[in-house]
Amino acid sequence: MDSEVRQLFLGTGIRVPCLVRGDASAQPLLLLHAWGESRRSFDRLVPLLEEFRILAPDLRGQGDADKPVNGYSLEDQARDVAAILDALALESAAILGSSSGGYVAQQLAVMQPERADALILVGSPLTLQGRPAFADEVEALADPLDEDWVRQSLLWFPLGQAVPGWYLDDRVADGLKMPATVWKSVLAGLCQAVPPTEAGAIHAPTLILWGEQDGLLPRSQQEILAARIPGSVLKTYAGTGHVVLWECPERVAADTRAFLAGL
Template sequence: MDSRVYTLALSTGIAVPCLVAGNPSGRPLLLLHAWGESRRSFDRLVPLLTEFRIFAPDLRGHSDADKPAGGYSLVEQAGDASAVLDSLGLASAAVLGSSSGGYVAQQLAVSGPQRVDALILAGAPLTLAGRPAFADEVETLVDPIGEEWVRQSLSWFPLVRPVPPWFVKDRIRDGTRVAAQPSGPASKGCTAPFRPRKAELSMARPSSSGEAMTICWPGATRRSWPVG
């Protein structure tokens, strides 16, 4: 699959790298990664989505993206996602949010529903109400985040099937490259009491067995791809 990483200068004042891959004439799909990860967390998924045009940016404060002191509220992060679409010349796209990236995806759907063709939540809460269980610990972190803490944090997420060692190594690298100081405001932003209007959104989730990713377009037949 042809792919390229572009640096996008966003209207929100930051620059972020963005992977562009897949079918040039396919329907656009924006991938939003979890806290502590990067666009590379989708490396095992992207090759399976050959019929889509994939756009996967590093989010503010992560990996190769700019790491300013502010701008980490949920509304501001959704503003970054909208600015990514602007920079790519896209009026709208389907949006997939992984874990805490699902918070940003949901906020984007609430703030700018005309920009979200479909909403896909992968391991993400279905509501923006409440406080994430990991928030207290994350808010105590200081720069630089140590590799040992990142390794330990991965144990929060039980594996339902084997994961290649290279993928785990990449996630550890991502975790050590997060700007720790903004993590407090970022996690607080994820507790904003907004709820998407489910009747207006088409949402799909991984199967309960964790063996497949399902994407459903409005009015379309449900499709599933095994995650190898």
């Protein structure tokens, strides 16, 4: 299947690369990666979604995108996503967000609801207010980052199912591409934001996928998230931790296809 990585220039002058794969006439599906990752976190998912026009950018400050000193609030990140759609000449798309990528997707759906045809929230939070247990480690970061620290940071999210070693190595490579200031700024932007479902309403059809062993996002919050999005569907993955995308790409793909086909 034809694919390319396009260099997109947002209205702010920031350059972000974006994987574009699939037939131009197919339904567009925008993939938003988590904090500290890149478009390559979807490498195991993308081949399973061949019926869609896949759009997978590196978000500001992460992967191979430009790394400015500012622009990392949750609203800024949502505006970047809208600018990515503009640069791709798309009025809207279905949006799949992994972890904090789903938080950004929620914010876009609140701020610019006409841009989100549907949401697939994969291990996505209801709220990130408060200080996560690993925040002190992040605050202590300095350049150059230590590879052992980045690898150990993956243990913040215990796995319920096996993940290929090469894939974990790629996530370490993603983390090493981010300056310490970006690690800090993105986390601060997420944690300081008013939760999207408290700031406004989400009306896009929404599928919520959550791992029952998620030690970061309790089930009670996922149930509140589902209750706040009218008509949303919450599916629980047994034996799965927070990083649902890493552990269950085949199931995420199957549930995404079924959900979007039913709209």
